Amino acid sequence: MWGTKEYFAPELIEQAYGPQADVWALGCVLFEMLTGEQAFPVREHDTESKFYGRIKHGEFNKDIPAWKKISNEARELLTNMLKVSPVDRWSSSECLLHPWITGKAHSERHLQPLQDVQEAIRARIERRRRKAEGR
Numbered sequence: 071m072w073g074t075k076e077y078f079a080p081e082l083i084e085q086a087y088g089p090q091a092d093v094w095a096l097g098c099v100l101f102e103m104l105t106g107e108q109a110f111p112v113r114e115h116d117t118e119s120k121f122y123g124r125i126k127h128g129e130f131n132k133d134i135p136a137w138k139k140i141s142n143e144a145r146e147l148l149t150n151m152l153k154v155s156p157v158d159r160w161s162s163s164e165c166l167l168h169p170w171i172t173g174k175a176h177s178e179r180h181l182q183p184l185q186d187v188q189e190a191i192r193a194r195i196e197r198r199r200r201k202a203e204g205r
Contacts, residue, residue, distance in 0.1 A: 075112075075121070075122075076098065076108050076109075076110050076111060076112065077094075077095040077098045077099070077110075078091075078094075078095075078122075078125060079091035079094035079095065079125075079156070080094075080125055080126045080128070080154050080156075081156050082094075083122050083125060083126060088156060089161070089162065090156035090157075090159050090161070091156070092162070093151050093159055093160060093161065093162055093165060094151065094152060094156075094159065096151065096162075096165075097109070097148055097151030097152040098110065098152070100144075100147070100148060100151065101130065101148055101152070102191075103187070104136065104140045104144055104148075104184065104187065105134055105136035105137055105140070105187060105190070106136055106184070106186060106187035106188070106189070106190025106191045106194070107131065107134055107136065107190060107194075109130040109131070109152060110124055110125050110129075110130060126154065127154065128152055128153065128154040130152060135186070136184075136186055136187055136190065139186070141170065141175065141179070141180065143168070143169055143170040143175040144170050146168075146170075147160075147165065147168050147170050147171070150164075150165075151165060
């Protein structure tokens with residue numbers, strides 16, 4: 071397998087690939103953009119089996135504060151992009167028609183900067199930098 075494992079779709083782990091795997095990966099990217107956290111991060115003391123098990127069961131973290139701050143429409147979109155079964159997962163066309171993507175669901179709240187998210191991403195980048203430097 072090749073690619074970034076934090077964005078692997080469940081079927082990709084089984085070495086199957088179709089267009090729905092790309093929707094999953096985009097769901098992971100959108101999750102990260104809206105929360106500042108990866109949907110499926112590698113955790114300290116993770117085994118490969120534990121890590122891939124979370125992906126295979128679609129166990130992304132909905133307990134983080136940022137998840138509760140995003141709109142219901144964005145949560146609906148993400149939940150449907152990160153469905154374990156590629157048959158049940160929304161297609162790219164379905165995603166593009168969603169009100170959160172088309173802008174039909176947008177309000178003034180959608181125009182506000184995601185300050186917490188920016189800070190979370192900066193902190194994660196700093197942790198990685200320090201780890202790479204051996205600090």
